[in-house]
Amino acid sequence: MAINQPHLERRSTGYYWRRRVPARARTRFKPEFFCFPLRTHVPRDAAELARRLTAVSEICFNAEQDMPSDVMTEILVAYIEGEIEVSDRLRALSGLRTRAAAEAAMALEAAARASLHDAIFLCDKTPAIQPLRDTAARLGISLDESDEDFAILADKMVRAMIAVSEEKERRARGVFTEQDPYLAEALQRMSLPKRPSSMPRSAATNASTVDRPDTLEPAAEMASCDIPQDQAEPRSESPRLTSATAEEQRPAQENPDGSLDWPAPRTAQPKAAFYDRPGLKMTIDPSLLAPARILDGTDPKVIDLWDDWFNDMSRGLRSNGVYSFEDEGKAARFKKDADTIQSTRRIVHDVFGETRLSQATGELWARFTDLLRSLPNNHGRSSRWRHLTCFEFIEHEKHEQKKRLAKVEKEINSRGLAAEEADAARERAGTKLISPRTLQRHQKYLSAPLDYAVERGRISHNPFKPFVLGEAVIDDMRKQLPETSRQTWSSTELADLLKTEKWNSAKTEINDHVFWVPLIARLHGMRSEEILQLKPKNIRCDEGIYFFDIERGTGQSLKSNNARRIIPIHSQLIELGFLELVERQRSLGKERIFDKVSRSKSKRLTFTANFTKNFNYYRNSRKVYDKRRDLHAMRTSFNSSMVTRAVPDTARRYLMGHRNDDVGIVNYLPEGFSLATLKAYVEQEQLDLSMVARRFNAAPQSSRKGPKLAARDGVALSA
Numbered sequence: 001m002a003i004n005q006p007h008l009e010r011r012s013t014g015y016y017w018r019r020r021v022p023a024r025a026r027t028r029f030k031p032e033f034f035c036f037p038l039r040t041h042v043p044r045d046a047a048e049l050a051r052r053l054t055a056v057s058e059i060c061f062n063a064e065q066d067m068p069s070d071v072m073t074e075i076l077v078a079y080i081e082g083e084i085e086v087s088d089r090l091r092a093l094s095g096l097r098t099r100a101a102a103e104a105a106m107a108l109e110a111a112a113r114a115s116l117h118d119a120i121f122l123c124d125k126t127p128a129i130q131p132l133r134d135t136a137a138r139l140g141i142s143l144d145e146s147d148e149d150f151a152i153l154a155d156k157m158v159r160a161m162i163a164v165s166e167e168k169e170r171r172a173r174g175v176f177t178e179q180d181p182y183l184a185e186a187l188q189r190m191s192l193p194k195r196p197s198s199m200p201r202s203a204a205t206n207a208s209t210v211d212r213p214d215t216l217e218p219a220a221e222m223a224s225c226d227i228p229q230d231q232a233e234p235r236s237e238s239p240r241l242t243s244a245t246a247e248e249q250r251p252a253q254e255n256p257d258g259s260l261d262w263p264a265p266r267t268a269q270p271k272a273a274f275y276d277r278p279g280l281k282m283t284i285d286p287s288l289l290a291p292a293r294i295l296d297g298t299d300p301k302v303i304d305l306w307d308d309w310f311n312d313m314s315r316g317l318r319s320n321g322v323y324s325f326e327d328e329g330k331a332a333r334f335k336k337d338a339d340t341i342q343s344t345r346r347i348v349h350d351v352f353g354e355t356r357l358s359q360a361t362g363e364l365w366a367r368f369t370d371l372l373r374s375l376p377n378n379h380g381r382s383s384r385w386r387h388l389t390c391f392e393f394i395e396h397e398k399h400e401q402k403k404r405l406a407k408v409e410k411e412i413n414s415r416g417l418a419a420e421e422a423d424a425a426r427e428r429a430g431t432k433l434i435s436p437r438t439l440q441r442h443q444k445y446l447s448a449p450l451d452y453a454v455e456r457g458r459i460s461h462n463p464f465k466p467f468v469l470g471e472a473v474i475d476d477m478r479k480q481l482p483e484t485s486r487q488t489w490s491s492t493e494l495a496d497l498l499k500t501e502k503w504n505s506a507k508t509e510i511n512d513h514v515f516w517v518p519l520i521a522r523l524h525g526m527r528s529e530e531i532l533q534l535k536p537k538n539i540r541c542d543e544g545i546y547f548f549d550i551e552r553g554t555g556q557s558l559k560s561n562n563a564r565r566i567i568p569i570h571s572q573l574i575e576l577g578f579l580e581l582v583e584r585q586r587s588l589g590k591e592r593i594f595d596k597v598s599r600s601k602s603k604r605l606t607f608t609a610n611f612t613k614n615f616n617y618y619r620n621s622r623k624v625y626d627k628r629r630d631l632h633a634m635r636t637s638f639n640s641s642m643v644t645r646a647v648p649d650t651a652r653r654y655l656m657g658h659r660n661d662d663v664g665i666v667n668y669l670p671e672g673f674s675l676a677t678l679k680a681y682v683e684q685e686q687l688d689l690s691m692v693a694r695r696f697n698a699a700p701q702s703s704r705k706g707p708k709l710a711a712r713d714g715v716a717l718s719a
Contacts, residue, residue: 005046014037014039014040014041016037018034019053072149080160083168087168087172106169113162115127116162120162127161128155131157166294175359275373275477284370286362289361289362289365291361291362294357295460300356301354303354305452306345306348308452313330314331340441344446346390347368350390350391351371371390373439375390375434400431401429401430436477436478450462486629488629489637498692499691502694503692510577512596518634520573521638523573523685524570529606530657531594536585545568545676546579548569570683571683576696577697616630635656642656
């Protein structure tokens with residue numbers, strides 16, 4: 001078998017595979033012989049290896065050489081350039097024509113384009129053959145029309161012909177995607193010092209008396225957003241953000257003969273540094289952006305594309321092949337974040353206004369991203385300033401920052417603060433900008449509507465996609481900022497909070513939400529909204545175990561289906577008098593346990609927003625505020641404690657209201673954990689509440705007659 005196997009040789013050292021390169025392929029392979037040791041003395045193994053090598057080599061030798069991609073590109077680009085140049089020249093040399101004639105020409109162009117679309121649909125390459133022949137002949141390139149690559153090139157040519165037809169129609173209607181070169185040159189000249197008008201020779205001798213233009217300082221524009229110079233100050237809490245600056249100009253020089261030697265016009269502008277830190281500098285070059293083509297002939301406004309996407313997502317529209325769906329679940333999930341998403345719309349409107357997509361240049365897309373790098377993090381929060389545009393709000397914040405810094409400097413000088421304390425005070429007075437993650441979110445909420453327009457066949461591609469920052473850049477930007485991640489509440493920080501008067505003053509009322517909510521969150525790991533929307537009926541008892549029944553009811557919402565659960569009430573919460581609070585609210589007919597907290601005015605209508613303001617104000621006024629330890633950090637601390645105490649992961653996920661992927665629990669324990677089991681897990685951690693002096697115990701029943709107390713613990717005993 002080994003002797004009859006082609007290309008197999010037996011030598012003293014073993015078997016070898018040896019083959020000569022066929023003549024047809026020698027121009028592509030060197031050397032002309034291939035010889036490989038098979039490293040075996042077994043004839044059967046050697047024959048099998050030789051057979052495989054022969055088959056592989058046959059594939060390589062018979063493979064056809066592809067046409068180089070640069071040749072394809074040269075042909076297609078040359079065709080497009082020639083067609084557009086000829087079209088522009090014919091239009092320039094044509095005389096005045098009637099509107100009917102112009103519309104007829106456009107109709108003819110549209111008909112030709114429709115035939116090209118039909119050619120693609122029918123896989124007909126015929127319309128591209130003659131243009132390919134003519135262009136290749138003009139470039140001196142020979143084409144083999146029997147080659148497989150010729151069919152690929154023809155298909156690309158048909159697409160190029162469609163793109164050329166669309167571009168010709170836009171130009172015929174006066175819509176140009178590129179900037180006019182004469183306008184660019186004029187703008188460059190306008191940025192230079194004014195040339196003096198032609199003077200008599202006698203006047204030139206007195207040129208020394210002519211006021212020479214001072215050297216221009218670099219413009220300190222803020223993120224290319226047309227903000228006044230006095231508003232542009234570098235951010236103190238992040239790497240330096242450098243905006244587009246004008247090239248420093250030298251003044252006119254006086255020659256010995258008295259004439260002025262004016263500087264030559266600039267030919268290149270330095271690129272703006274979008275992100276700059278030691279060791280890394282990022283710039284944006286909008287000129288590399290390919291403008292999107294309009295495919296449906298509507299040329300919509302950028303803001304209209306955004307609104308169409310938002311409205312469709314709010315209805316839960318999605319498609320799969322030929323099927324279209326209105327998914328209520330998807331719509332509900334989208335509407336939960338609608339308030340946040342709408343904040344992006346405002347920025348889009350401020351940057352683009354009524355700009356149509358065909359007019360949206362790379363500079364505008366870059367301006368949107370530059371604006372995000374300068375946007376304060378309190379943008380849009382206060383109703384007092386919501387009437388301002390993004391640019392006006394940035395200017396307003398710059399003025400406010402100047403006032404704060406001036407006040408801080410006075411305080412530093414009057415108190416004689418040390419350098420470290422002074423720097424910390426200046427940092428607190430500075431304007432805090434949106435985080436890198438928020439910047440990326442705004443970018444994605446602009447990119448998503450454009451992707452949606454591409455999916456629906458309205459535009460050729462998403463022109464903003466190259467501007468969306470990736471995770472690596474966002475992570476790098478976050479590393480340069482002060483640490484802001486949430487920290488858990490240790491026993492020390494919790495004790496400092498509980499030592500304040502809210503948990504020790506006799507004036508604290510039994511239905512004080514600031515007293516109860518942090519304790520419930522820390523002892524049970526519940527979300528703030530779950531706690532604040534609790535009703536008296538949600539506190540139940542079964543077999544002597546009191547528990548929270550977390551449900552979705554009237555006026556109540558849950559973050560997900562997994563949030564529906566029962567949580568045993570911790571004994572320490574009962575000892576503080578929580579059940580007395582529940583009974584009081586029930587007897588007074590209160591709808592909610594913490595009825596003092598109202599819903600916010602935002603579209604989400606949450607209780608958490610208003611409670612957070614109260615809780616933060618209380619901690620600030622008592623000097624126990626830490627921005628990295630908020631109410632949600634109580635829930636995080638509960639979760640960390642469960643992990644530390646080796647509570648089973650399935651039980652921990654259930655108590656936290658997280659998704660449980662354990663099939664054994666989901667499918668084989670549908671009724672969930674028993675109350676006794678969950679109670680044992682919750683009771684594993686006992687907090688030190690010895691500093692809490694304010695406790696609400698049940699009042700002893702009095703049998704005496706006569707006047708009765710109308711209030712106890714500062715709370716009315718009847719409605």
